[in-house]
């Protein structure tokens with residue numbers, strides 16, 4: 001029986017700087033349930049994401065109901081090594097999340113953490129030398145090859161955390177651990193926060209290869225909403241089982257959930 005929900009945001013609630021159709025109404029309905037929003041995007045803090053949602057007209061999502069891959073990464077590192085030392089390349093959201101749990105060190109880091117945005121040559125040089133000379137481990141916030149973004153108001157494709165990790169893995173010959181979807185870290189943090197077992201919690205997402213696949217591996221029921229990168233009618237990629245619900249809009253998802261809950 002479904003007792004709560006985990007939602008992806010980009011491609012489900014918004015695209016670029018605009019809310020998708022029915023997003024505000026869907027969230028008004030969802031507020032009666034325990035839920036968490038999760039995102040592979042490590043660049044903004046949960047408060048910044050909540051403010052951004054409100055500016056788009058999607059209200060009532062509190063920062064503590066938002067988990068970013070940056071937060072999940074900081075949590076994972078703290079479990080792995082309490083009081084960890086890190087060197088991170090990435091935007092403010094990542095730096096903020098790591099500073100809460102660990103100590104920054106350019107000289108003696110245990111982990112080199114790679115996020116998205118704000119990556120420069122000097123950061124790559126420092127990171128690869130920490131791995132090669134100090135034995136630091138490479139950790140990526142998210143494995144995406146590319147992500148949707150905007151530049152000067154125009155929608156553009158940006159390199160994702162997976163692409164930005166490439167200079168580090170190629171130069172060092174070391175593999176990286178990734179935390180974001182489809183890896184289990186982000187889902188597990190959401191389930192823990194909600195206090196629910198995987199079978200009790202439905203994952204709602206727009207990407208079968210990340211949102212849906214990662215949730216299926218953990219045994220979560222899934223809802224695919226074809227409003228993001230994955231178009232209506234497009235066949236599922238190999239290796240992804242049909243989701244529990246497969247719809248073309250949040251309005252259809254709302255109807256499907258209301259019907260299944262009243263049975």
Ligand SMILES: [Mg+2]
Pocket residue numbers: 008009010011012205206207228
């Ligand atoms: Mg998405």
